[in-house]
Amino acid sequence: MEQWGSGYKRISEDCAAGGYPLPEWTELGAVMRISFSPHPEVSASASANVPVNVPVNVPVNVPVNPRQKWFMYQLSAGKRVKARYLAEQFGITEKTAKRDIASLKALNKIAFRGAPKNGYYLLV
Numbered sequence: 001m002e003q004w005g006s007g008y009k010r011i012s013e014d015c016a017a018g019g020y021p022l023p024e025w026t027e028l029g030a031v032m033r034i035s036f037s038p039h040p041e042v043s044a045s046a047s048a049n050v051p052v053n054v055p056v057n058v059p060v061n062v063p064v065n066p067r068q069k070w071f072m073y074q075l076s077a078g079k080r081v082k083a084r085y086l087a088e089q090f091g092i093t094e095k096t097a098k099r100d101i102a103s104l105k106a107l108n109k110i111a112f113r114g115a116p117k118n119g120y121y122l123l124v
Contacts, residue, residue, distance in 0.1 A: 064109070067092070068100050072109060072123060080120040 008025070011034070015022055024035040064072070067090050074081040086097040101121070104110045110121050 064104065064107075065100065067097070068104055068109075071101065071104065071121075075110065075121055075123050082121075 012022055015036075018039070019041075020039055021037045023037070026033040026035070067086060070089065071081055071086055074085075083094050083097040083101055086092075086100065087094045090097075101110070105112070108124055111124050112119055112121055114120055
């Protein structure tokens with residue numbers, strides 16, 4: 001480790017002074033990877049609050065945004081709305097409007113009937 005200069009020594013001393021575990025040093029050719037571990041007090045309290053066997057990033061009761069509400073309201077009124085109309089109404093790009101519609105389809109709130117060119121959306 002001496003060949004890397006005083007940085008190694010300073011980092012190790014600072015970790016020890018702050019109560020952190022010593023970092024893990026990995027030589028990767030011309031560069032060094034330094035892996036730091038969290039402070040023991042922080043990692044102990046953080047792991048105590050984490051439930052076991054709970055999936056991460058699972059959407060639960062995902063609310064729809066105002067644009068999507070407007071879109072569904074138009075469908076409930078019997079109108080045949082397309083992404084272009086949604087984009088014009090809210091001043092967004094057609095790509096964003098299509099993403100809003102796709103998420104409504106993924107949530108099984110709407111469905112598309114007919115051919116891509118002249119089909120239409122309806123509430124499920």
